[in-house]
Amino acid sequence: MQARREWRGSLELDVTVDRRRAEDPDSVRALAYPSLVGRPRAGDRVLLNLNALALGLGTGGYALVVAVPDNLPDDVDVPGHVVKARYTPLQAVVLAADEEASPLRSALAGAASLDGLPVVVADLHSALPAVLAGALATRPDLRVAYVMTDGGALPAWFSRTLDALRPLLAGTVTTGQSFGGDLESTNVHSGLLAARHGLRADLAIVTQGPGNLGTGTHWGFSGVAAGEAVNAAAALDGRPVAAPRISDADPRPRHHGVSHHSVTAFGRVALAPADLVMPSDLAPDLATAVRASLSALCPPHTLVEVPSLDLAPALAELPVKLSTMGRGLADDTAYFLSAAAAGRHAAAIA
Known part of the structure; x- marks a missing residue:
């Protein structure tokens, strides 16, 4: 070895x-x-x-x-009592941000509102850097927090992308069964509150960790949690911004244009209204198809068209290599610009 x-x-x-x-x-x-x-x-x-x-x-x-049988880890020595990856052989004991022993306990114990915090919700982990680039290109002064759900990788440590983005983020909150963030929370609701009142975020981005799970059916995919995150943000007086998964490069018909994952998550699971963002400068044929798909989700959502082509330099300058399903920025420009447009819109309303 x-x-x-x-x-x-x-x-x-x-x-x-x-x-x-x-x-x-x-x-x-x-x-x-x-x-x-x-x-x-x-x-x-x-x-x-x-x-x-x-x-x-x-x-x-x-x-x-x-x-590592001959070099075991040290015994757990944290003041927390929250167990993640529960009742698996590698369950992790962590300190939740709102536990009694947490230094943030007093700030979070009575917290019940996000105070209008914009919350960008995307399906795939690969959208995270693009949303972040769009937000910071619009408002470089913003404190942006990442709230990671547990639909993909449970350890935040798996993501090299997240490690490279740390200097640009106010911090990461790992929610549900996921762990390894700067702050830990028991669910998306408490995770959003920890981002707002613990990390003092001006904007939050919610995606699953790397490793999206899907079966090719309408409901069998981990990204349904994106719709649940919209509901959580709205329930806490945040402002949900939905970043639909848009592509003209994915060879699978169900993911061409607006992915069926986004249609299900934002059209069927999200019961609260959100700003549904698309770039205003997509190629004409793609724009027509995307606009038709997203307009069908309104109401309750509001379709917002945002210019995105000028965000390409911000995407290219990120400290990570953009990749989604093996496709980079040049291969699937529409996907990354769509995510960046959502970040731009959220920054504009922050």
Whole structure:
């Protein structure tokens, strides 16, 4: 076993496999979360989970280290009592932002309102940097918080994108079963309140972590939580801004134009009104299709068209390589500009 690279909470490794089946690889690229499993050293034995590799998962193209038997992690020593990834072998004990032992307890104990905080809600984790770029290109002074839901990766540490964006963010709140953020919360509602009153955010972005789950059906995908996040923001007196998933590059018909994920999440799950943002400068044929799809969701939502082409330099200057489903900025420009437009609109109303 040899270490490759490291980022916040994660250690990438090259591991030689003690093959049990003929189809097992001789070696794999693996990922360890040292605070959960211990810190592997060169020559250590590690217990691996190879499921992601066996399934050929694009996002999760790692073997995962389950344990380092000869170098176990330290005992848990945090004042918190909240358990995430509950009742799994790797459950994590964290300090929730609103627990009694938290320094934010007094600020959050009575918090019940977001005070009009704009909340941009997107389906995929890949939208996060684009929304952020659009917001900061419009209002560089804004404190922007990321609220991560648990539909994808549970450890925030998995995301190299998030690690690279840390200097641009006021902080990250991990909600539900997800963990590893600057602040922890038990659900999206308390996570939004922690972003507003704990991180003093002027704007919040809500997406799932990396690793969207979908079955190709109308309802079988983790992004339905985007609609629930719209409802949470509205219930707390925030201002929801929906960032629909728009693409003219996705080869799958159900994701061409406005993705069926966005139509279901914002059209069926979101019961509260939101500003539904699309770029005003899409290619004509795409614009016509997108406008028709989104207009069908209004009311309760309000369709807002925002110029986006001038945001391309801000996207190109991000400290991360933009990628969605293996497509970069040049391959799926409409997707990233659409997310950036939502960030621009949210910044304008902040």
